[in-house]
Amino acid sequence: AAGVIQSPRHLIKEKRETATLKCYPIPRHDTVYWYQQGPGQDPQFLISFYEKMQSDKGSIPDRFSAQQFSDYHSELNMSSLELGDSALYFCASSLTGGNSPLHFGNGTRLTVT
């Protein structure tokens, strides 16, 4: 079965650079979520989209933005990167909203040097 696809798997950036993470949800899933997980931390909710509209926002820094496109894929844009942004970034998708379980992609490991 098709799963959530994230790219790239690994990304190394320097401070103050920008990064773009991509996510392709499971086909027919209409909700996409982004999470940030630091070492030894729980996944922190950043933002979600339902039917290409932003639906909920969590602890997403102002330096980050995200959108969902007409083909339902989503991109997380991160600017002015800081060392503390180094983390695993997971995208998840679900069918019709939050009461359905989330299915996660493999994640993007971002290292900021």
Add this chain to the structure above:
Amino acid sequence: RKEVEQDPGPFNVPEGATVAFNCTYSNSASQSFFWYRQDCRKEPKLLMSVYSSGNEDGRFTAQLNRASQYISLLIRDSKLSDSATYLCAANTGGFKTIFGAGTRLFVKA
């Protein structure tokens, strides 16, 4: 106070043991709950959804107590392969699912 709280453990148990994890949530409007398993540096994988009073799947049983706002996960006959971090999650309304910090389990031979 965190919206979803778990005992971080670690729990160290021998093979064959029964182990139980608890999770509490603060948002009484939460309707759906989930247990995920996460292996080191990997993505969380859905173990079980909990919508009503509980759910059972083989060696795994989840219970929901809405009055006390907690969810539990019971693992019977632990296997070495059950060693992982177990994450509790609650949908807090809309399109926002919040995770607990996870409970680490080590099953030893």
